[in-house]
Amino acid sequence: MALFFGSQLRALAGEWERYLSGTGLIGLAAVTWAVYGLAQKQLLLTWSSQAIMLCIYAGCSLAFGLAAQPSSLASLDAVAWLLLIFASANTLVAYGTFAAALEHWEASRVSAVLALTPLATLVFSKLAAALWPQQFESASVTPTAVTGAVVVVLGSLGVALGSRDR
Numbered sequence: 001m002a003l004f005f006g007s008q009l010r011a012l013a014g015e016w017e018r019y020l021s022g023t024g025l026i027g028l029a030a031v032t033w034a035v036y037g038l039a040q041k042q043l044l045l046t047w048s049s050q051a052i053m054l055c056i057y058a059g060c061s062l063a064f065g066l067a068a069q070p071s072s073l074a075s076l077d078a079v080a081w082l083l084l085i086f087a088s089a090n091t092l093v094a095y096g097t098f099a100a101a102l103e104h105w106e107a108s109r110v111s112a113v114l115a116l117t118p119l120a121t122l123v124f125s126k127l128a129a130a131l132w133p134q135q136f137e138s139a140s141v142t143p144t145a146v147t148g149a150v151v152v153v154l155g156s157l158g159v160a161l162g163s164r165d166r
Helices: 002-011 016-043 049-065 070-075 078-104 107-114 117-131 143-161
Strands: none
Touching: 016 078, 049 078, 078 107, 117 143
């Protein structure tokens, strides 16, 4: 983690409050994700993955729909519309496959696949910046940061997929 965030840590040396609040939010997100995965795994004992996802999507639609401003969609250009459609479809497919994976695999095996998400995010952000430089800013990722990301992902994979003989 220190390798990946090294340059950001130096830049944030004078802004510890922002850094700590951001780190706290990341920690909260990790705990929330773990609780979500474990809760869904337990719900799969009585409900199908499709029923669980329907409840989640319906609940989130109601919760976020109340704060939505549909009129802002009129100001989107073609690229923004394509990105919105892609993000929506990606969410449906990603969470649908996550639910299906939990139905068929151990939670630790599913988390091993999820460990690849940070690397995929880096790769796709670089790809988007290369394809549409006017729309996306290229992430400045140093070789040290890439090494750190790979080490973290390999560590996560090692823990999740480690020997079950213990």
